[in-house]
Ligand SMILES: Cc1cc2nc3c(=O)[nH]c(=O)nc-3n(C[C@H](O)[C@H](O)[C@H](O)COP(=O)(O)OP(=O)(O)OC[C@H]3O[C@@H](n4cnc5c(N)ncnc54)[C@H](O)[C@@H]3O)c2cc1C
Ligand SMILES: Cc1cc2nc3c(=O)[nH]c(=O)nc-3n(C[C@H](O)[C@H](O)[C@H](O)COP(=O)(O)OP(=O)(O)OC[C@H]3O[C@@H](n4cnc5c(N)ncnc54)[C@H](O)[C@@H]3O)c2cc1C
Ligand code: SF4
Ligand code: SF4
């Protein structure tokens with residue numbers, strides 16, 4: 001047997017100095033040669049431990065083995081038996097804590113770069129397939145399902161339901177399909193053309209999309225039942241921005257990360273005035289928070305032309321919830337990290353614009369409920385940073401728009417929908433999954449929830 | 464796609480569209496609004512639902528051309544389509560029988576106060592209305608408001624029609640005449656709503672206003688529309704647009720409306736240049 005290659009095949013990336021000035025994708029993707037080399041590392045383990053880490057149950061050894069045989073289209077087909085969104089997952093799945101964490105190879109060396117391989121074959125298919133015929137189901141089963149929300153949870157549920165021969169309609173509040181994939185995650189990490197193509201695949205399965213329909217306002221859940229839907233899946237995400245409740249948060253120049261990213265991604269404000277939606281381009285920008293959302297906002301600010309961008313985070317870098325890779329990318333691009341620092345107020349000028357952000361230094365004390373060491377303010381350590389834009393990226397909560405219009409569906413004290421392990425809500429015929437059940441999580445966990453709920457729907461409707 | 468079925472010019476730069484939007488028409492109630500997007504490049508702008516006809520499946524909007532989006536909207540005609548209409552959004556106005564109500568519309572705010580005025584009258588309130596405009600040419604919905612209320616007073620800033628002065632002058636007169644007022648409902652430029660609110664506060668009169676903050680999604684997702692009410696942050700698109708005037712930080716709202724002044728100017732200049740080239 002050939003000698004095992006210990007390290008992952010690196011993925012080519014745009015130079016940090018250049019990419020911080022454009023919105024093009026940072027990671028360029030494997031060449032065929034890279035993919036073959038990386039695939040050759042996979043041991044094809046009989047018990048496939050990697051499978052345990054993939055919530056959408058992709059047959060990982062099987063698709064990698066098809067890559068080894070250079071049957072790339074076969075490999076995508078294998079993946080798409082389970083996952084309708086491989087080009088998206090290959091880019092944004094936190095693979096290091098999912099499939100790759102369980103990879104046998106990872107016990108002694110670096111794990112197989114499963115996500116990068118998934119991306120490679122998905123991209124290969126987009127470039128090399130011209131056949132975009134609908135994949136119609138031969139015999140619709142006569143039942144129809146409404147899916148509310150077109151984020152990863154809703155898209156996955158819709159695709160799986162369509163494969164089971166249900167007639168599926170997605171209702172989406174925004175004018176574009178994809179949820180956080182189109183309004184939150186920036187172009188330079190997930191090009192919108194990629195999302196569009198994967199949505200196209202879901203449509204080819206026969207799924208119908210109704211955009212700009214707000215469930216809870218335009219139609220209610222009960223309206224959907226009276227229109228004849230046999231079951232409803234709710235995947236509306238956790239779209240309610242949190243603020244810190246500190247003085248100065250409503251000054252001009254303070255954004256929630258949702259607003260900042262929505263303007264830039266969904267509304268394409270980075271192309272203003274070609275597109276009509278404006279965004280303030282700051283010279284010195286502070287982003288408060290330490291998750292993926294904060295990294296995305298900070299890197300977006302840089303690309304909009306900021307000279308200096310600060311990440312302000314109250315714990316230390318080790319505790320940051322963002323993916324290592326994203327923190328690394330942000331550092332490479334020149335984002336400045338002010339860790340163990342917490343904002344106390346935002347100070348404005350006479351015209352009501354942000355001028356400074358006042359912060360206090362923190363130290364780490366005993367571990368708290370989350371197991372992370374609790375940050376404690378250091379008395380007398382207040383200091384100010386001069387900034388003209390502040391972006392609050394401290395997390396999202398449950399948006400009550402749909403749930404308050406559906407009082408007979410139980411929610412918990414934070415407003416998230418209560419479901420059983422299989423995704424059934426307390427309202428008959430209504431299922432839910434994704435961020436609106438778990439709170440802000442990941443693309444892949446939302447997709448896993450969509451898949452689980454479809455099993456419950458199918459079971460309940462056929463038994 | 465949402466088709467424009469009828470277009471009417473109400474005054475210079477103020478237009479009415481009747482639009483096919485059956486789902487919105489089915490649910491709409493007074494006080495609610497839509498978010499509208501003209502085309503692929505368009506921004507999402509909020510506009511009040513002026514009227515709805517459920518069986519016909521149509522809604523009407525009235526808009527004033529103040530910037531790029533509304534100017535472009537104004538160039539569209541019967542038969543043209545809009546890419547998106549989202550709604551009905553916001554909480555419907557609470558319509559109750561309280562007794563005597565004074566409704567006040569300033570400028571294009573008259574379009575917003577009209578459906579509320581009508582509903583308040585239908586709920587058996589005695590409704591006195593005041594509408595104001597800068598000048599006679601900009602006065603809209605005079606006949607409609609006359610029909611919708613028990614009595615109507617009109618003011619113009621330059622005295623070209625009705626009483627010479629501001630809507631607050633007329634309100635002050637009504638108050639001074641001594642007849643009890645149970646509720647004031649004022650909608651118009653923020654500066655006007657603030658003035659009405661201040662006046663009403665002196666007499667301890669309850670006042671409602673409908674706030675027009677800058678919006679993006681209109682569903683509570685972005686927080687762009689936030690205002691301070693009684694020291695707490697509220698989202699106009701989901702908590703409003705109606706609020707009790709007392710406690711609204713009008714100055715903050717006015718300031719937040721100015722966030723994109725420079726960008727808006729740039730957008731209009733670019734738009735005008737292109738229109739000139741196209742027409743010239
Ligand atoms: C900036 C950012 C970066 C992120 N980066 C990553 C990453 O790199 N990797 C990762 O795994 N995760 C990441 N996440 C988290 C991930 O995106 C979410 O966990 C995931 O999108 C949740 O999926 P969902 O389908 O539950 O909800 P969402 O993606 O939020 O989609 C919900 C959809 O429902 C629609 N909707 C809401 N209310 C209604 C209604 N009443 N009627 C109709 N439609 C409605 C919304 O408009 C939206 O389109 C990131 C999140 C953000 C905000
Ligand atoms: C709930 C609500 C109901 C409204 N109803 C009406 C109505 O019935 N008729 C009417 O004529 N106007 C109404 N407005 C105001 C209308 O939305 C703005 O006039 C319009 O967005 C201006 O866009 P523009 O590009 O033409 O002008 P711009 O040049 O972009 O802006 C002119 C001014 O309009 C405001 N504005 C700009 N963008 C937005 C935005 N996205 N959302 C809200 N305000 C913005 C700002 O204060 C700005 O200074 C309403 C606003 C709200 C919030
Ligand atoms: S979908 Fe995510 S977890 Fe599953 S194999 Fe792909 S990268 Fe791994
Ligand atoms: S565990 Fe790793 S090496 Fe084994 S089959 Fe899965 S990817 Fe290949």
Ligand code: FES
Nearest residue numbers: 681683685686700
């Ligand atoms: S407009 Fe986005 S939250 Fe109100």
